[in-house]
Amino acid sequence: MTTTPQSIDQASFRNSFVEELRGEASMDKNPRQVPGYHYSRVDPTPVPDPHLLAWSEELAAFLGLQRPPERGPAVEVLAGNRQAATMKPFAARYGGHQFGNWAGQLGDGRAISLGELTAVDGTTWEVQLKGAGPTPYSRRADGRAVLRSSVREFLCSEAMYHLGVPTTRALSLVATGDEVIRDMFYNGNARPEPGAIVARVAPTFVRFGNFQIFLATGEMDNLRALADYVIRRHYPELGEPSPEVYARWFEEVCRRTAIMIAHWQSVGFVHGVMNTDNMSILGLTIDYGPYGWLEPYDPDWTPNTTDFGGRRYAFGQQPRVALWNLMQLGQAILPLVSGVEALNPSLDVYINTLGTTRYEIMLGKLGLTAGNPEEDQALFEALEQALAESEVDMTVFFRQLSHTAPAVLAAPENGDAQWRELLAAAAYSMAPAEEQALLGWLQRYFVRLQQEQASPETIREKMLAANPKYVLRNYLAQQAIEAAETGDLSLLSRLMEVLKKPFDEQPEHHDLAAKRPDWARDKPGSATLSCSS
Numbered sequence: 001m002t003t004t005p006q007s008i009d010q011a012s013f014r015n016s017f018v019e020e021l022r023g024e025a026s027m028d029k030n031p032r033q034v035p036g037y038h039y040s041r042v043d044p045t046p047v048p049d050p051h052l053l054a055w056s057e058e059l060a061a062f063l064g065l066q067r068p069p070e071r072g073p074a075v076e077v078l079a080g081n082r083q084a085a086t087m088k089p090f091a092a093r094y095g096g097h098q099f100g101n102w103a104g105q106l107g108d109g110r111a112i113s114l115g116e117l118t119a120v121d122g123t124t125w126e127v128q129l130k131g132a133g134p135t136p137y138s139r140r141a142d143g144r145a146v147l148r149s150s151v152r153e154f155l156c157s158e159a160m161y162h163l164g165v166p167t168t169r170a171l172s173l174v175a176t177g178d179e180v181i182r183d184m185f186y187n188g189n190a191r192p193e194p195g196a197i198v199a200r201v202a203p204t205f206v207r208f209g210n211f212q213i214f215l216a217t218g219e220m221d222n223l224r225a226l227a228d229y230v231i232r233r234h235y236p237e238l239g240e241p242s243p244e245v246y247a248r249w250f251e252e253v254c255r256r257t258a259i260m261i262a263h264w265q266s267v268g269f270v271h272g273v274m275n276t277d278n279m280s281i282l283g284l285t286i287d288y289g290p291y292g293w294l295e296p297y298d299p300d301w302t303p304n305t306t307d308f309g310g311r312r313y314a315f316g317q318q319p320r321v322a323l324w325n326l327m328q329l330g331q332a333i334l335p336l337v338s339g340v341e342a343l344n345p346s347l348d349v350y351i352n353t354l355g356t357t358r359y360e361i362m363l364g365k366l367g368l369t370a371g372n373p374e375e376d377q378a379l380f381e382a383l384e385q386a387l388a389e390s391e392v393d394m395t396v397f398f399r400q401l402s403h404t405a406p407a408v409l410a411a412p413e414n415g416d417a418q419w420r421e422l423l424a425a426a427a428y429s430m431a432p433a434e435e436q437a438l439l440g441w442l443q444r445y446f447v448r449l450q451q452e453q454a455s456p457e458t459i460r461e462k463m464l465a466a467n468p469k470y471v472l473r474n475y476l477a478q479q480a481i482e483a484a485e486t487g488d489l490s491l492l493s494r495l496m497e498v499l500k501k502p503f504d505e506q507p508e509h510h511d512l513a514a515k516r517p518d519w520a521r522d523k524p525g526s527a528t529l530s531c532s533s
């Protein structure tokens, strides 16, 4: 099917969530509990001067959309000032566990879904504005988002997609022309910041918390209706809902979540707020808030200042937290199946899928084909330990290894010097004992690598395709934000372009692959982030 690209204000929207589930129709934006419903119909609140800052060309083409001019009807739609004729905007009702505690009703307090577009391949995609104004779920907050957090969400969703990590997408970034008051570090220094809205895109934005709220309030019919909606539309291969199908569906959610987490761990992505309301039922990365990218490899690292006490959501905790979150989802859907025995095996599916996916990804990163799994596993764990005990940049280490390892294979006589060069390039600092430990590991790895049949050149290609050169380094996102706040969008658009091909060398952009500079080590926004957004 070929279609001529359209302007989004002319596009035809479907509204399956609104039509198939129970919604509150009042359009009332006052904050309140909304028992008995899956969603509330609500219109975005207009903003004074919407103008386009960034546009995801390739996603737009897939959705059959035309790039809009900086101002005009399409951008008004993307800011919530105007609606296409077929839209039925809504905010979804969900609950969630925040930092391990049940928080009751949360819901889309600033996200408003506009409806679904049909992509050129016939699949349907929900379009949601984040920062579109108050909804019944806004509690005491304003329903808005600042430019700083919106730039981060826009850039990172697309960067993750191009890295091959399951994620929601971002179509547009629009400035509102309005100011939003935020106390960025919760220290009494509230100040006005420019407001912005990201249009996000995913098959659905349903989260674990959308199910949990119904267990909490005992709304069993709504629980079942939501499960049926998600299964029929998003897991049709499982067949018509039944107790057995609900159990198989849970298994599939566990499997997809495991794959997502394996990818996070392999690229050094730290989500920052893995509350159950930020876990997608499709296993997509959702809610780019106080996330960060590992620079020195450190399992205890999190950028989220709100989590500095417990480090619940630190890098190394993510696999365990996802399992805990899946257990909460299992609790929520327990009434739909015959008993816990129907769900428990799926938690093992999570653990096993995580293990096998991480194993496969790690083989690729090290240029290896499967060998003795136990020995390989021991080799991988030894690397993680040696990296954790030194101050080595994760991305640079693996990327550099993709060049160095095949080079040493081709000319083993220079091995030692080349390994040392690799470490010098990747390290922020290096004590002699740390260097010894890493050199020891590299020698052990090299013995394993020599068993491979492939040529050094083939191994190099394989490793370069598995180890990105470019990730959205924390300080780069911060620099793009600071420039954008002064009206300079050049770094933002440069990052967008470069992060589309994270595995390509792109020598002219080599500076964007540099290790974190010293000044960024402790800088707020680069090294630390709060939930204020």
Ligand SMILES: Nc1ncnc2c1ncn2[C@@H]1O[C@H](COP(=O)(O)OP(=O)(O)OP(=O)(O)O)[C@@H](O)[C@H]1O
Binding pocket: 106, 107, 108, 109, 110, 111, 130, 137, 138, 139, 141, 142, 143, 144, 145, 273, 277, 278, 286, 287, 288, 289, 531, 533
């Ligand atoms: N400025 C705001 N106005 C209204 N509600 C908000 C605001 N910021 C956060 N919330 C709500 O607080 C809850 C937790 O926020 P969290 O930071 O996880 O999500 P978020 O960043 O708003 O959005 P999402 O999860 O949709 O990406 C959610 O219910 C969210 O809608």
Ligand SMILES: [Mg+2]
Binding pocket: 277, 278, 287
């Ligand atoms: Mg959230």
